[in-house]
Amino acid sequence: MKFREALARCPLVAILRGLPPDDAGGVGQALAQAGFTIIEVPLNSPQPLLSIHTLSAGLPGCVVGAGTVLAASQVREVHAAGARLVVAPNFDPEVLAESVRLGLPCVPGVATPSEAFAALRAGAAALKLFPAEMISPAAVKAMRAVLPADALLLPVGGITTANMAAYRDAGANGFGIGSALYVPGLPAAEVARRAKALVAA
Numbered sequence: 001m002k003f004r005e006a007l008a009r010c011p012l013v014a015i016l017r018g019l020p021p022d023d024a025g026g027v028g029q030a031l032a033q034a035g036f037t038i039i040e041v042p043l044n045s046p047q048p049l050l051s052i053h054t055l056s057a058g059l060p061g062c063v064v065g066a067g068t069v070l071a072a073s074q075v076r077e078v079h080a081a082g083a084r085l086v087v088a089p090n091f092d093p094e095v096l097a098e099s100v101r102l103g104l105p106c107v108p109g110v111a112t113p114s115e116a117f118a119a120l121r122a123g124a125a126a127l128k129l130f131p132a133e134m135i136s137p138a139a140v141k142a143m144r145a146v147l148p149a150d151a152l153l154l155p156v157g158g159i160t161t162a163n164m165a166a167y168r169d170a171g172a173n174g175f176g177i178g179s180a181l182y183v184p185g186l187p188a189a190e191v192a193r194r195a196k197a198l199v200a201a
Contacts, residue, residue, distance in 0.1 A: 003085055003105040003125055004152075006037035006063040011174030012198060013038045013087070013154065015067060017045055018184035024051040026188040028059050034195035040087050040176070042067035043074060049081040056082030065104075072098035079104060087176075089130055091119045099123075107154065111135060116147055126152035128176060133158045137170035144171030161201035 001009075014036050016027065024041075031039060039062055041051045048066065055064040065085025066078035075086055075098040086099040091108040096119065099106035105125030110116045111134060116127050129135045129143075132155035140153060147153070155167050156176030164175060181194050 001037065001061060001063055003038070003063055007126070007152065007174050010035050010037045010199060012036060013040055013156075013174065013176040014181055014195070015040050015042065015156070015176050015178040016051070016182050017042045017067070017178055019045050019048075019051050019182070020184065021047045021050040021054060023188070024054040025058055027182065027191050028055045028062070028064075030188040030192035031195050032059050032062055034192055035199045036062070036195055038063045038065070038085065040065045040067040040085065043070075043078070044068050049077060052078060052081045052083050056084070069095055071095065075099050075102065075104065087128060089128075091115050091122075091124075093118075093122055096122045096124060109156075113143055113146060116143060116151070120148065120151055126154055126173070129153055129155045129172075130176075131157035132167075137163075137166040137172075140167055140172055141170040161197055164198075164201050 014031050041048045063084050066083045067087040069086050069088050072094045079102045086104050086106040089109040091110055096106050100123040107126045107128045108119045108124050109128045109130040152173045154174045155172050159175045160180045
């Protein structure tokens with residue numbers, strides 16, 4: 001499944017920061033069964049490449065990617081591990097260029113229209129509006145008014161079932177969900193419950 005197709009099916013990205021490799025299989029299955037189609041393992045998690053490999057192999061119907069990718073060398077590493085998506089907290093032209101070279105959709109973090117336009121020109125598959133705590137629904141609406149209509153905007157940071165509707169009304173295409181969905185040590189059954197509530201919202 002390609003990134004845009006996966007996002008159209010479920011406009012949520014599961015951010016599994018701190019995921020231990022031993023928990024990857026169970027948590028991944030819980031998310032897939034709840035309807036999630038995009039899963040991100042940040043590289044500042046324990047043994048992230050192993051978790052990415054486990055999720056990629058076990059969930060062929062999901063787009064499994066790497067988050068907190070900060071260097072072009074890391075893009076090559078996650079590609080080798082089976083990642084099919086690169087997510088970054090910032091817009092680094094070298095990270096984006098290497099992702100494009102390897103055929104990986106890249107979602108860089110941006111917070112201003114200048115960063116957003118530069119990232120889109122460089123080939124970004126979508127824009128991670130981060131941190132969303134600093135980017136209100138009103139700001140998303142203003143960005144949406146000037147950015148290309150087909151640009152995908154994904155607020156990330158502090159997103160919960162309580163504020164998703166306001167962002168969607170402002171023009172957000174989806175969301176990255178972190179601690180509202182997963183924290184290390186959370187049982188797969190609780191991840192499944194939270195995931196279902198977020199999908200419903």
